[in-house]
Amino acid sequence: MIVLRSRSVFPLGVTAVALVFLGLFLLYPVFAVFHVSFLDKAGGFTLDNYVRILGRSFYRQSLWNSLGIGALATLAATAIGVPLAFCLARLPVPGKSAILVLAALPLVLPSFVGAYALVLLFGRAGIVTQALRELGVFPGSIYGTPGLVWVYTLTLYPYVLLPTLAAFKAVDVSIEEAGQNLGASRWRVFWTVILPVVAPSVLSGALLVFMETLENFGVPFVLAEDKPILAVEAYKLFVGEVAANSASAGVLATLLVACTTAALLLQRYYLGRRRFATGARTAPPELRVGAGLRWLATVFAWGVALAALLPFLTVLVIAFLEYRGPVLHPHLSLGNFVDLWHRSSRPLINTVMLATSAALGAALLGVPVGYVLTRFRSRLSHILDVLAMMPFAIAGTVLGIGLVVAYNAGPLALTGTPVILVIAYMVRKLPFNVRASSAILHQLDPSLEEASINLGVSPARTFVTLTVPLMLGGIVGGMVLTWVTVASELSSTVILYSGPWATMTVVMFEALEGSGAGIAAAAAAVLILVTSLPLLLVYRLLRRYELAMT
Amino acid sequence: MTAIAIERVAKRFGAVTAVAGISLDVRDGEFFTLLGPSGCGKTTLLRMVAGFADLDAGAIRFGERRIDRLPPHRRNTGMVFQNYAVFPNLTVAGNVAYGLKARRVERAARAERVARALTLVRLDGLAERWPHQLSGGQLQRVAIARALVIEPEVLLLDEPLSNLDAKLRVEMRGEIRQLQQALGITALYVTHDQEEALAISDRIAVMRAGSLEQIGPPAEIYSRPASAFVAEFMGVTNLLTGTVRGSVGGRLRIGVGGIELSARGSEAAKDGRVSLSLRPETLRLLAPGEAPPAGWARIEAVVGRVELLGATTRVECLAAGKVTLRLALLDLPPESIVPGAKIALTYDPDRVAVFPTA
Numbered sequence: 021m022i023v024l025r026s027r028s029v030f031p032l033g034v035t036a037v038a039l040v041f042l043g044l045f046l047l048y049p050v051f052a053v054f055h056v057s058f059l060d061k062a063g064g065f066t067l068d069n070y071v072r073i074l075g076r077s078f079y080r081q082s083l084w085n086s087l088g089i090g091a092l093a094t095l096a097a098t099a100i101g102v103p104l105a106f107c108l109a110r111l112p113v114p115g116k117s118a119i120l121v122l123a124a125l126p127l128v129l130p131s132f133v134g135a136y137a138l139v140l141l142f143g144r145a146g147i148v149t150q151a152l153r154e155l156g157v158f159p160g161s162i163y164g165t166p167g168l169v170w171v172y173t174l175t176l177y178p179y180v181l182l183p184t185l186a187a188f189k190a191v192d193v194s195i196e197e198a199g200q201n202l203g204a205s206r207w208r209v210f211w212t213v214i215l216p217v218v219a220p221s222v223l224s225g226a227l228l229v230f231m232e233t234l235e236n237f238g239v240p241f242v243l244a245e246d247k248p249i250l251a252v253e254a255y256k257l258f259v260g261e262v263a264a265n266s267a268s269a270g271v272l273a274t275l276l277v278a279c280t281t282a283a284l285l286l287q288r289y290y291l292g293r294r295r296f297a298t299g300a301r302t303a304p305p306e307l308r309v310g311a312g313l314r315w316l317a318t319v320f321a322w323g324v325a326l327a328a329l330l331p332f333l334t335v336l337v338i339a340f341l342e343y344r345g346p347v348l349h350p351h352l353s354l355g356n357f358v359d360l361w362h363r364s365s366r367p368l369i370n371t372v373m374l375a376t377s378a379a380l381g382a383a384l385l386g387v388p389v390g391y392v393l394t395r396f397r398s399r400l401s402h403i404l405d406v407l408a409m410m411p412f413a414i415a416g417t418v419l420g421i422g423l424v425v426a427y428n429a430g431p432l433a434l435t436g437t438p439v440i441l442v443i444a445y446m447v448r449k450l451p452f453n454v455r456a457s458s459a460i461l462h463q464l465d466p467s468l469e470e471a472s473i474n475l476g477v478s479p480a481r482t483f484v485t486l487t488v489p490l491m492l493g494g495i496v497g498g499m500v501l502t503w504v505t506v507a508s509e510l511s512s513t514v515i516l517y518s519g520p521w522a523t524m525t526v527v528m529f530e531a532l533e534g535s536g537a538g539i540a541a542a543a544a545a546v547l548i549l550v551t552s553l554p555l556l557l558v559y560r561l562l563r564r565y566e567l568a569m570t
Numbered sequence: 571m572t573a574i575a576i577e578r579v580a581k582r583f584g585a586v587t588a589v590a591g592i593s594l595d596v597r598d599g600e601f602f603t604l605l606g607p608s609g610c611g612k613t614t615l616l617r618m619v620a621g622f623a624d625l626d627a628g629a630i631r632f633g634e635r636r637i638d639r640l641p642p643h644r645r646n647t648g649m650v651f652q653n654y655a656v657f658p659n660l661t662v663a664g665n666v667a668y669g670l671k672a673r674r675v676e677r678a679a680r681a682e683r684v685a686r687a688l689t690l691v692r693l694d695g696l697a698e699r700w701p702h703q704l705s706g707g708q709l710q711r712v713a714i715a716r717a718l719v720i721e722p723e724v725l726l727l728d729e730p731l732s733n734l735d736a737k738l739r740v741e742m743r744g745e746i747r748q749l750q751q752a753l754g755i756t757a758l759y760v761t762h763d764q765e766e767a768l769a770i771s772d773r774i775a776v777m778r779a780g781s782l783e784q785i786g787p788p789a790e791i792y793s794r795p796a797s798a799f800v801a802e803f804m805g806v807t808n809l810l811t812g813t814v815r816g817s818v819g820g821r822l823r824i825g826v827g828g829i830e831l832s833a834r835g836s837e838a839a840k841d842g843r844v845s846l847s848l849r850p851e852t853l854r855l856l857a858p859g860e861a862p863p864a865g866w867a868r869i870e871a872v873v874g875r876v877e878l879l880g881a882t883t884r885v886e887c888l889a890a891g892k893v894t895l896r897l898a899l900l901d902l903p904p905e906s907i908v909p910g911a912k913i914a915l916t917y918d919p920d921r922v923a924v925f926p927t928a
Contacts (some may be wrong), residue, residue, distance in 0.1 A: 186639055467655035471713075473642045474649040475669030475720060482643075489659055 026126040030480040031396035034388040035404050041385060042407045042450075044432075045443050049422025050277065050414060056425055057270030082248035083275055089165055089249075090233035093172035097229045100173065101180025102222055104324055108181075109188035110307050111317040117188045121556075122325040123178050128501065128551055129332055130240025130508030130525065131175040133544040137331030137533065138167055139242060140338055140541070147348065167243040171371040172233050174328040179232070180225035187221035220290065227287040231280050235415030237511035238525075242532060250276050251417045255515065258421050262522045266425060273418040284413040332548050339545035343538030356542035360527070363539070368546065371507050371523040374438060378445035380505040381452070385446060386453025387495055391483060393454065395469070408454045411447050415509030419444055423516060436518040444512045456501075460494035461487075500558045504551045524550070572632045572723040573598045574833050579628035579638075581614055582914065586722035587613040590780040591628065596724075596758060597772075597783065601750050603759045605767040606777035607803070613728060614758045615777075619643050620726050630772045631722050643672075648717030649726040653733060655708040658707045662688070662712050663697035669720035687719035690749065707738050718753070725750065725757040731766065743770050764804050768792060776800050793849075795923050801847035808848040808895050811927055815842075821919055828890025832867050833922035850884065850898035853915050855907075869915045871895060874909055887913065 060066040073079045107113050108120065126134070141148045142162045152159055162170070169229040191214055199209035238248035250272055258269035309317075314352070342353035393405050423444055427434040434440040464487070488495070510525045517526055524547050531540035581589040589611040604612035613777045617623040619630055621642025630638040637645050648669075657665050666687050672679045688694055691711040701709060710730060717725060727746070731739045735840045750757045761767050767774050768788040776783040776791060776799075786795040795801035796883040798809055798831040812826035822835045824844060833846060871887040874894070883899045885907060897915065907913065 292703040360697075459883060465652040465653060465655060467653060468657060470620075470642075470667065471649065471651060471657070471716075473622075474620055474645075475647070475716065476643050476672035478641070478643050479669075486657065486659075 021256055030483065031401070032394045033399050033400075033480075034392045036039070036388045037261045037407065038385060038392075039400075039406055042410075042447070045423065046407070046410060046414070046447050049419060049426040051422075052426040053270050053273045053277075053418060053422040055270075056266050057274050059267055063286055068269045069271045073268055078248055079253060079272065081274070082250045082253045083279075084276060085165075085244075085247055085402050086234055086276075087279065089168050089172070090230050092165070092169045093176065093233050094230045096169060096173040097177040098222060098226045100179050100324055101177045101225065102184055102218075103190055104177070104321055105181050105184035105218075107317040107321045110304065111309060112306050112314055112346040113318050115180075119321050119325045122329060123181055125552060125555070126175040126328045127178045128459060128508070128555060129175070130238070130510070130512055130547050130551065131236060131526075132242050133172065133335060133508075133528070133547055135171045135239040135242040136528075136540065136544055137335045139333060140172060141331070142167075156318060160490055163243060163245040164247045164440070168240060168249075170245075171239050171243065171331075172229070172236070174324075174331075175239075176229045176232050176390050177324070177328070179228045182226035183221040183225045184218055189303040191217055191304055191363045196304065223264050224287050225289075227283050231283045231287075231412070232281070234276065234280050235511065237415070237417050237419070237514070238529070241529075242513045250279075251415055251511065254421065255417050255511075258424075258515065266421070269421055270425075273415075273421055276415050277413065280415060281413040284409075286407075309360070313326075324458060335541055335544045336548060339538075339541040348537075353548075355539040357546075360539050360542040360546070363527075366520065366556060367522050367524050367527045367543075368550075370438075370521055371525075371550065374441055374445070374521075375503045375506040377442045378449065378506045379440060379499040381446045382449040382453045382502050383495055383499045386450050386482070386489070386498070387488070388449070390454040390457030391461060391487065394439075394458045395466060402507070409451050411449075414448075416444075416448060416509065416513075416568075417515065420512035420515030423512075435516075438521045441513060441516050441521065441523075444516055445502075445506045448509070448512065449506065452505075453498055453502060456494060456498040457491065460491045461539045466491055488563060500554050504555055508547055508551050574602075574724055574756060574758065575629075575631040576615070576619070576629075577631070578630045579615065579618060579781040580626045581611075581618065581623060587780045589618070592777075592780075592782055593628075594775055594782065594785060596756060598738055599707045599754045599756055601747065601757045601759065601770060601772045603761060603767045603771040603774045604777060605761060605764060605774050605803075606783075608762060609779075610777040611778050612760045612762075616726055616758060619724070619758060620647050620649050624789055637728075646720070646723050647726050648720055648722030648730065650710075650713050650717050650730045652729045654706075654713045655702075656709050656716075660701075661697065662699050662704070666716045666719050667703070667903050668716065673720065683719055687715040690718065691715045691745075706734050707742060710734065710742060714749070718749070718755075721878060723756070725755050727757065727759045729761055730759075732763075739766070744843050746770065747890055756819075763830055768804075778803075789811065791796075792873050793923070794920060795925070797925055798845050798847070798890060801923060801925075806849065806850055806896065806898070808853075809845060810848065810893065811843065811845050813842045822924065822926070827893035829868075829869055829893055831869075831922060832919040833924045834920050835924050842928045843926050845927045846925075848895070848917065849921070851900075852917050852921045853895065853897035855897070855899060855915065856914040856916055859866070860914075860916075866916045866918060869895070869917075871913055871915060873909055873911045873913055875909065876903065876907060878902070883907075887915075889915075 057069055058065055058067070060068060108116055113119070140146055140164075142159070143149065149159060160166070195213055195217070196209055199213050200206065204212065233253060237251045237255060239254045240247075244252060254269050254272035254276060257265050257272060259447055338348065339356055340354070341350055342349045342351040342355055388405065389408055393401055393408070401415070423440055424435050427440060434443070468490070469479075469482050469487060472486045473479055478483065508525060510529060513525055514529055517523065524543055527545035528540050528547065531537070531543060576592060576594050578591050578593050579589055580587075580591045592615065595831045604615060606612045614623050618625055618638070621640065625638050626640075629636055657668065659670065663684050666684045667680055669681060675683070684697070685694075688697055691714050693708065693711050693715065696704070696708065701712070704712065704778065729744070731742055734742060743766055757759070759770065762781040768791075771788055773785060773787055774791050775785045784791060784800050791800065792804050795804060800816075801807050802809060810826045810831070812831065813826040815823045815825050815830070817835070820834065823830050824833060824846060826846075831846065831848070856868070858860060858906070864908070869889050871889040874886040874888055881900070881928055883901070883903045885897050885899060885903065887895055889895055
């Protein structure tokens with residue numbers, strides 16, 4: 021890589037702005053959470069909060085539950101993702117590109133809506149449960165571990181699928197042929213050569229799944245019931261049904277950060293160590309297999325992709341049926357949407373406005389940061405590199421709590437304003453934006469920028485007038501993805517929003533707590549449409565960048 | 571029209587010294603080439619002149635004016651990049667006009683200068699084409715036009731021909747040389763290809779591991795290398811080591827293995843050990859019974875391997891049983907040249923380069 025001279029003002033300026041932003045809105049809030057967890061009532065240092073919380077088996081259990089359920093879901097997602105990747109890479113499955121589109125969707129659809137769909141179908145008053153009960157069958161409960169693992173597996177498996185698929189496609193076919201030429205059977209070559217070569221990609225995807233399960237708030241909120249989960253208990257302690265207790269919430273939040281950070285560091289470490297350069301020019305050819313295997317692969321691939329989307333389709337259908345109280349009737353109706361709209365149209369407008377501001381903000385910050393990190397290396401940029409990836413390891417709940425604690429009062433009293441929501445989203449989406457823009461930049465020859473500078477255009481103007489236009493497709497794609505994921509963000513929103521600034525996710529969240537099943541379904545349907553339509557519209561743009569997420 | 575003065579310039583990347591305190595002067599209007607293997611620091615030095623690499627020490631001047639503290643976009647150099655770096659989002663004309671726009675040249679003057687530059691590189695009629703519609707050679711011409719149109723003080727070329735195929739490379743280097751001479755512009759050229767450097771340059775600086783090995787006109791660099799490294803880098807040679815046995819009338823007598831060679835020179839190294847370089851084409855085959863020209867030495871040898879290369883034939887032979895000599899013969903060799911045949915060789919002692927043993 022060619023590195024531009026680092027003495028110029030532009031990279032320093034971008035680095036400074038980014039460091040100040042992240043210092044104020046990431047480091048300081050996270051520090052505030054740690055800080056508050058070590059304070060006694062009088063404001064002195066104490067470990068009592070830890071002793072008290074960890075002394076209660078309920079909270080200890082929440083830690084083990086989070087880790088255990090995360091581990092199970094990670095195993096399940098890997099068990100689905102790896103074979104699916106192999107099917108799509110090497111077996112003659114019809115409609116591969118369609119499967120890929122469908123398979124990427126669960127990553128951006130709101131996962132708690134999926135959880136809610138499961139409740140609608142298999143919950144205590146679920147449609148399927150009731151139908152079975154009439155037949156005299158009493159299925160087991162989906163609340164707790166089974167439901168959580170099920171939802172996590174089906175919404176997070178793309179994190180394993182996408183990098184593994186890329187890895188399978190990058191295996192040079194001559195490696196395989198060499199193996200066979202040396203006398204190994206196809207099967208043996210697969211286990212001894214191909215699988216080890218793709219293993220780093222699988223592992224890095226799996227760790228991402230694990231991190232996502234740890235920090236997810238909406239899914240356990242819907243499905244865990246009385247099973248304590250770290251992210252949910254931290255929220256409950258902080259919001260305080262009886263009395264808010266930020267010190268205790270801080271303890272759980274600190275534990276959560278410790279777990280996610282460990283997973284992130286493990287992933288970075290492993291990714292840094294193990295990367296086999298295989299560099300195939302063309303993807304290896306499809307294997308010729310018998311009709312039986314072909315059928316099996318086809319059913320499996322389509323089955324997984326559709327099963328993951330089925331809950332969302334169910335919600336869409338249910339939203340258009342008639343609810344009388346909590347009871348569902350099989351008549352088509354727009355009643356739920358009318359109810360939703362009648363309550364207030366603000367949440368939808370809020371969602372659109374907040375997501376648009378956050379997408380613009382994240383791009384405005386993330387693209388220059390990605391540029392500086394890719395093109396100008398310095399000691400300072402190393403710090404920025406680490407810092408810009410940190411939000412990956414900070415659960416939305418923790419960031420939310422931290423921002424409230426940090427900006428409750430003082431010169432920057434942001435709590436309760438929409439600004440704090442936009443800031444939280446910008447921080448959370450920064451790693452993705454930075455990664456996406458570096459990914460595009462790696463495909464742009466740096467000498468283009470040097471040529472422009474050489475011809476007399478300053479580095480800052482070169483960035484704006486040459487680099488940004490060349491990156492435009494990727495930037496727009498990244499903004500749409502940011503927009504979509506912000507629109508379905510729940511974990512920090514639910515802590516940071518205030519009355520008039522409730523979003524669609526909050527409406528759904530509140531409807532879940534209350535009895536408005538119809539409104540919840542309508543809100544969920546709106547969320548699904550709001551997130552999937554823009555994506556499908558710009559899908560072409562996105563294909564190249566989907567891997568930047570992993 | 572500017573001379574470039576590079577004064578004790580140094581640059582380290584971590585533990586690696588990329589440029590180790592180099593000083594050199596490029597004269598006004600000169601075509602000056604930095605030549606060396608990859609990693610020798612030649613590209614870093616060029617990028618320092620352009621402003622894309624910082625100096626750890628030293629200074630660079632254009633004429634009297636010190637420029638190494640100027641940001642790259644204010645140095646007024648025209649750079650041609652290895653991979654063309656033609657902006658894919660602009661047309662040919664847009665690319666060439668880019669630097670003029672940055673200099674706020676008004677529209678009419680801009681159009682005229684763009685047209686003139688395109689004529690200069692023989693791209694008239696392609697002004698509205700997009701880069702993806704052009705061939706490699708055409709892209710290179712766009713890059714050259716773009717660098718020249720801003721009337722830079724110096725033209726910087728970073729291995730501009732390495733992405734072209736062999737035939738086009740030869741053609742383009744002729745054109746670049748012609749343009750440079752017609753415009754009288756100072757040019758600093760980087761390459762690792764010694765043939766290209768010899769063909770195109772007024773002077774060459776051979777670099778190795780961040781330092782200068784030798785500076786001089788092509789003929790001098792080729793025929794009077796200052797070190798074994800330069801001798802070998804500039805082309806195939808017989809690199810021998812020997813001991814000085816004495817000097818007679820401005821000629822050194824040097825014992826190499828079992829034979830004695832003579833070379834121009836009068837001073838021997840203190841311990842008498844020297845290296846010498848004898849290019850294969852300077853060795854001449856003597857016909858049976860033919861005497862060497864006056865003052866030229868004679869070597870008896872046995873033919874080892876014969877390789878037919880087309881225009882030339884390479885013959886490897888063994889003198890005194892242990893000194894391997896390679897000679898290059900123009901055209902096909904006489905039929906008597908077969909492995910095992912006894913031959914006699916001669917050479918001009920003035921064309922033997924002697925330097926201290928490394």
